[in-house]
Amino acid sequence: MDVLTLQLRTRLIKAGLQIILLMNLTSYLWPRETALEEIARTSYDFIIVGGGTAGSILANRLTEDGNYQVLLIEAGGDPPLESIYPGTFNYLPNSQYDWNFTTINDGYTAQEHKNKVLELTSGRMLGGSSSLGLHFYNRGNPKDYDTWAHILKDETWNYKNLLPYFKRSESLEDEAILDSHNAIYHGTKGNVGLTKQHNKISHKYLKAFKEAGHNILMDTNGFHTMGYFEPILMIKNGYRQSMAYAYLSPAKNRENLQVLKETEVIKINFEGKKAVGITAVKNDELITIKAKREIIITAGAIKSPHLLMLSGIGPKDHIESHGIPLKANLPVGKNYQDHVSVILAHKLNMKSKFSSADDPHNFPWPIVAGNIALNKVQSYPDYQTINYVIPSDSDAILTLCSTVYSFNDDLCQSLYNLTKDSETLLTKIILSHPKSRGHVLLKNNDYKVSPIIISGFFNHFEDMDNMIEYIQDFIQVSKTKMFEHYNGELVHPNLAECRNIPVDRSAYWKSYILAMMGSNHDFSSTCAMGSVVDGRLKVYGIEGLRVVDASVIPIITSGNTQTAVIAIAEKGADMILEDSRKQY
Ligand SMILES: Cc1cc2nc3c(=O)[nH]c(=O)nc-3n(C[C@H](O)[C@H](O)[C@H](O)COP(=O)(O)OP(=O)(O)OC[C@H]3O[C@@H](n4cnc5c(N)ncnc54)[C@H](O)[C@@H]3O)c2cc1C
The missing domain is CATH 3.50.50.60 (FAD/NAD(P)-binding domain)
Structure with a gap:
């Protein structure tokens, strides 16, 4: 497969979806x-x-x-239909369902992205x-919310006091979690159906992360939050x-x-x-x-x-x-x-094919995620990692690279060529606590004109130093028995920025990070x-x-932000109703 064929295929499928849209198949679900x-x-x-x-x-x-x-x-x-099915999310960016915001070209980051800007996909x-x-359901760390409470001098925002809102919103279906001591952290009667991914293929990777010295968790939203785990997803009965x-x-x-x-x-x-x-x-x-x-x-x-x-x-x-x-x-x-992320890919010398990849009711690939600190006794993560296990017979790397992460065609083709025919662990390393700050500004006073968005990524030097350290920590997994057994190796896409710099230099990793970075859309x-x-x-x-x-x-959580927004809205609703009752 080459990237242009993939893009043509995506355009054709999107055109087909436009025809299906005319049939109004999903309109019964929504308020008129x-x-x-x-x-x-x-x-x-x-x-x-x-x-x-x-x-x-x-x-x-x-x-x-x-x-x-x-x-x-x-x-x-x-x-539309492609939003209802969990496995068809790649047809939604760059469509009428996306505001299609981009950052400005800052001449420093995103230089390997299309048009040298980050596409900030946002639902419309x-x-x-x-x-x-x-679909990831990761509340982050209790300390995230305790920090909000501290900043606001308002303990109603600490994790203990927000927990009832998380629980009220959830309808978790997972026997193992609900039979464990983690059950007290979850709701089973709320609006948002949650299921945990269980996939045998993930277990061999979890074993490798364990060998690399990490905790393995049943539930990252429970009693312990640090370690590697199979994630809870906002998917139930095959629907988003x-x-x-x-x-x-x-x-x-x-x-x-x-x-x-x-x-x-x-x-x-x-x-x-x-x-x-x-x-x-x-x-x-x-x-x-x-x-x-x-x-x-x-x-x-x-x-x-x-x-x-x-x-x-x-x-x-x-x-x-x-x-x-x-x-x-x-x-x-x-x-x-926003959470800045960097993509890494390890290829393993084995052939694989997963049936889940073809069923739109599923998330297409097994996922192994982690909330990790360099100091193993720290209860607060330094970085988050999301790892997709991509089967050897798939062109998913090309799809993710081009349509979801919006890297340029040459980079996507290079990454695909290096990993095709091997099972690949495609990894996002995400800074849990970025220090860089960006900005949203008016371009002019016309509502039709999108605002200027400056991501600010890596404008604080510590973010770059930290990212280099976290990547070095993560890639230790390639020294584990499982990776060695399958000749697991980190691939190095053909990046002009990195040419002629030895891989063991931090200058290499700085260039790699600037090339392979992106937004986690938080x-x-x-x-x-x-x-x-x-x-x-x-x-x-x-x-x-x-x-x-x-x-x-006030300060971004260490998890993906939708879960935090759910708690904010649940609590916000209570506050609005309380204040309203007081008024009359
Ligand atoms: C591609 C992508 C993947 C993500 N994945 C995850 C994940 O796996 N897990 C997770 O926890 N988080 C994830 N997030 C983040 C999460 O989705 C967001 O943080 C969260 O949904 C934001 O909620 P919100 O209510 O602030 O904004 P939104 O959900 O974006 O809602 C804003 C709404 O306002 C509407 N609107 C805007 N302006 C106007 C206007 N002037 N008039 C009328 N309507 C208007 C928009 O059309 C939109 O419907 C992801 C985000 C993206 C974009």
């Missing part, structure tokens, strides 16, 4: 759209802007007791990024558990929940310092809608700061330089955080708690306005 005339007649308590991960959860919780009238506004439409449909993400599926679908017939789709909110409207409504665009027409109680922004870590800044909430100089009247001078868009912290919103998620200095999504995370 409310007519504009009905919206004009209705008086809303809450308007939720963004029907993504957090927005879907809030829409469900705020309409649960029937006391409040809620309008959910989503820029995208219903999730009901369920948002949970409708196209990679997006937040649209888990929370919106069960609420779709509630009379007090109304939904506007394909509608982009472009401005928050104020009376003095109180947010009272929104202006949105639907079919090129402007509409304004009011809310009696609150406007809740759940547009994600890129679009929430964009919308706030377009509405006059942001850094004074920046807002005024775009001719926007200032409403509140706050550090919106600053403090952007964008966060652009409207952080403690600087833009308070501990009750209210925007400082403005009444009636909250932000509830990945943008409020």
Whole structure:
């Protein structure tokens, strides 16, 4: 297979999926759209802007007791078939279901990516990024949340106090975990169906990681969180558990929940310092809608700061330089955080074929993940690793490299040629606690123009030094018996940056890292708690306005961020209802 053939095949399949879309096979799952005339007649308590991960959860919780009238506004439409099946996620990036954001070319990172920029895939449909993400359920480490509580001086955000929200959201199906002492960390009656991957193929790799000195865990979200494990996935009965599926679908017939789709909110409207409504665009027409109680922004870590800044909430100089009247001078868009990752590939001299790879109801490959610290007694990870076991008869490396990680064609072809016909352990090494910070900025005051996104990756020197150390730690696995038995070796793709530098030099690894780095798509912290919103998620200095999504995370968690967003939205819903009951 060559990369151009793969891209042609992907385009043809996407075209086929467009035809299937016309059959409306999945529309029965989602709330129907409310007519504009009905919206004009209705008086809303809450308007939720963004029907993504957090927005879907809030829409469900705020309409649960029937006391409040809620309008959910989503820029995208219903999730398509390829979002429903867990194994077809690679058809969603670069489509109409993706905002197709990119970083700017900083001339330093991402130089081996297409157009020398990072593609920041973000869901534009009901369920948002949970409708196209990679299903990992990893809360991170209790200390992540204890640090939030410490920063906010608000113990309600510590892990112990967030645990009931994690449990309330989950419906875990796994006998071994539920029969163990880890059961107290899990829920079985919540909205989000969870299953653990169990695959014999992973066991030989777990054995190798054990031999390399690591703990093997049954459950990384339980009592112990450090070591290697087979992950829990947001997949149940063969279906993706997006937040649209888990929370919106069960609420779709509630009379007090109304939904506007394909509608982009472009401005928050104020009376003095109180947010009272929104202006949105639907079919090129402007509409304004009011809310009696609150406007809740759940547009994600890129679009929430964009919308706030377009509405006059942001850094004074920046807002005024775009001719926007200032409403509140706050550090919106600053403090952007994401997990930077680096790809490694070990090829093993064995032939393999897995049936799971052809069934769209499954995640296609066995996964072995790890939360690892260099100091083996530390209970807080330095790096996370996600390892896909790719069978020898597969072109998955090409697919992942080109369509999911968006590296350039030459690099993907080189990686594929080096690994084809061998079973391959494709690894992401992810910095759990990046120190680098990026930025989301307005390009201009036109809502149609995407914001400027600066990833900031490796702008803190410690991140590079740490990444080099973590890679050296990880590759010790190639000295284990299993790897030696199968002549397991790390492959070195043909990278101009690394040419003529010996592999044992840190200069080699620095060049390798800059070439093979990418985003783990955990964008966060652009409207952080403690600087833009308070501990009750209210925007400082403005009444009636909250932000509830990945943008409020003060410091990125060491796990993937969707799980943190679920807890934030569950807790956010409780706080909104509590405050609302107090008002009347
Ligand atoms: C490719 C990918 C893979 C990932 N894999 C994982 C994983 O395996 N595990 C994990 O834990 N996390 C994962 N994540 C991260 C996780 O999905 C996100 O952190 C989380 O979903 C963010 O939730 P959110 O509510 O902040 O934003 P989103 O879920 O992105 O929701 C924002 C919503 O707002 C809508 N919107 C935006 N602007 C407007 C507007 N102006 N008007 C109306 N609507 C608007 C958007 O269309 C979207 O639906 C992944 C992310 C991506 C992109």
